[in-house]
Amino acid sequence: QLQLQESGPGLVRPSETLSVTCIVSGDSIGSATYYWDWIRQPPGKGLEWIGHMSGTGVSSYNPSLKSRVTISVDTNRFSLRMTSMTAADTAVYYCARSRVAPSGDRVMLDPWGQGTLVTVSS
Amino acid sequence: QTVVTQEPSLTVSPGGTVTLTCACSTGAVTSGSYPNWLQQKPGQTPRALIYSTNNKHSWTPARFSGSLLGGKAGLTLSGVQPEDEAEYYCLLHCGGAWVFGGGTKLTVL
Numbered sequence: 056q057l058q059l060q061e062s063g064p065g066l067v068r069p070s071e072t073l074s075v076t077c078i079v080s081g082d083s084i085g086s087a088t089y090y091w092d093w094i095r096q097p098p099g100k101g102l103e104w105i106g107h108m109s110g111t112g113v114s115s116y117n118p119s120l121k122s123r124v125t126i127s128v129d130t131n132r133f134s135l136r137m138t139s140m141t142a143a144d145t146a147v148y149y150c151a152r153s154r155v156a157p158s159g160d161r162v163m164l165d166p167w168g169q170g171t172l173v174t175v176s177s
Numbered sequence: 178q179t180v181v182t183q184e185p186s187l188t189v190s191p192g193g194t195v196t197l198t199c200a201c202s203t204g205a206v207t208s209g210s211y212p213n214w215l216q217q218k219p220g221q222t223p224r225a226l227i228y229s230t231n232n233k234h235s236w237t238p239a240r241f242s243g244s245l246l247g248g249k250a251g252l253t254l255s256g257v258q259p260e261d262e263a264e265y266y267c268l269l270h271c272g273g274a275w276v277f278g279g280g281t282k283l284t285v286l
Contacts, residue, residue: 101279104275115275118272164215169222
């Protein structure tokens with residue numbers, strides 16, 4: 056059974072770069088039909104899709120964040136890097152997997168990691 | 178910037194039926210928007226309910242159904258239970274990227 060586990064710094068200073076990693080266990084990360092997603096949720100607010108990368112390196116990003124975000128995929132983990140952090144980036148950061156079913160259906164965001172809270176403050 | 182719009186809040190009586198909708202600012206929602214619906218209860222991680230318009234996950238109760246309604250995606254709950262009180266998010270591929278709606282807070286009262 057696929058399990059995802061985020062790890063992050065907890066606290067980031069304004070203008071610094073955030074790095075968060077998601078450890079993948081229970082399935083292969085390298086499939087072309089799997090996409091490894093990052094989502095965030097500011098406290099008390101809604102969900103925001105950040106971006107994803109396939110197991111073979113095809114990526115897509117939220118246009119509003121694209122200039123600041125890089126997602127990378129490794130053997131059994133994938134990572135999010137976000138530059139120029141501000142207080143508005145304070146949120147719980149989640150990782151999740153999406154996939155393209157044989158039918159072509161898009162099965163999005165299942166399962167999820169438990170999330171890691173990142174606070175941007177000096 | 179693409180915006181996906183949901184009703185901010187809805188109230189339904191136990192046993193009743195309610196439909197939540199999801200619209201994309203760039204145009205009509207179609208099957209090619211691959212509408213997905215997720216449920217989030219307070220203090221919990223979101224959980225996927227419906228994928229690609231109307232497909233249920235194995236854990237999705239039969240009372241949940243997805244559809245396309247007049248250019249929007251819809252999520253219908255029939256025979257609402259108290260445990261269905263939650264925030265519901267739609268996720269669409271529109272404007273060239275995946276975009277969440279702002280969420281609908283469903284109150285069962």
